[in-house]
Amino acid sequence: MNTEYVCHCCYFRIYWDLDIQTNAIELQRAQLTTKLRQHYQELCYQREGIEPPRESFNRWLLERKVLDKGPDHLLPSDCDPIISRSMFREVMNDIPIRLSRIKYKEEARKLLFKYAEAAKKMIDSRNATPDSRKVVKWNAEDTMNWLRRDHSASKEDYMDRLEHLRKQCGPHVTAVAKDSVEGICTKIYHISVEYVQRIRQAHQTLLKDCNFMEAAEVQDRLVYCYPVRLALPSPNQPRVELHFENDISCQGRDGQGQPRLLRQAGALIPIQLHR
Structure with missing residues (x-):
């Protein structure tokens, strides 16, 4: 499979062999992560009418993995608490509008008017107490x-x-x-848990097809120090026939007997380590 990537400063092509099953699992993880990011963007827009804070999804992944005890090495699935403080704080800071850096007087005037208008509109459309409604509307007006x-x-x-x-x-x-923003954080977490289950199921199916049994739970006990070993063995990888012609590395030959340039030299598999 040819996958093309385009950025502002370069153009390059990656050859990703999806006949290798472990590569297909990594592609599935990447697709589900992108889909989760899109869900986050849609929830922010639908519930609060804002774009998600810049890089907040990436920071959410990093913050969650500090607490996460789940099996996936990227997406969180076993965190306590399930509501991310980082995501909650960043979304809340952009409500009712995102504040930007101001250089000129007219920009400051427009920003002040937009904030007052957005705060008044928000307090009118939500289930606020009479005192809160009175304070916000009076200050905005x-x-x-x-x-x-x-x-x-x-x-x-x-x-x-x-x-x-x-x-x-x-x-x-x-x-x-508060309730709406907490709902965004909770929804994103539960979707992530569902995606981790899908990836885990695909991984277990792959191991079963290769006649590998999943490692048993490791008991906490005092033992002599052993080298780190793999908790899950790697499935058999396809054989790569490699030979050299002059200064070019080649992988087998095509149907016409011509050498094919080496595109894929193995695959990666997500693993867990324990002592």
Whole structure:
């Protein structure tokens, strides 16, 4: 299978032999990870009307793997707690709108107006307490009236006003969005658990086809120090017939007797290690 990758600065082609079953499992893991990333983007947009914070999905993977006790080496499936603090915090910071760096006065003015408008709209559409609704709406309307009156304010004045508005409205906005954001984190985790089960099943099927039995659970006990050994043996890999012609490495010959350039020299398999 020819897989092409294009980036801004280069173009290259990778030859990935899917006849090797372990390669097919790695491809399945990559596809499911991409699909999980798309689910995260859709949930953020559908529930909160925002794009997911930049690189937050990658940081979620790293944070989860610190706690994860599941069998997969990439996707989490056994974490406690299931709600990621990193993902929750990053999504919440972009509610009701994402704040960007400001260079000019007009940008600061527009950002302040957008935040006030978004906070007011959000508190009206959510199940907020009367006190929270009153505080947010009063501060948002007061900010909008100030923007209409004062056209001589500096960039620093707008940013100070924005910081004041965030302090006044932030706790109330967080309170009404908490359940929704926690739902995003929980949903992504449960989808990840489902994907890990699929990958695990494919891996076990491969081992069974190769007449390998899964290693038994290792008991915790004091023993002499042994070298690290593989918990799961590797299935038999296809034989690679390699020979050299001048300075070119070749793998077998094609139907016309011409040497084929070496494209694939083995495969990788996810393994677990224990002592």
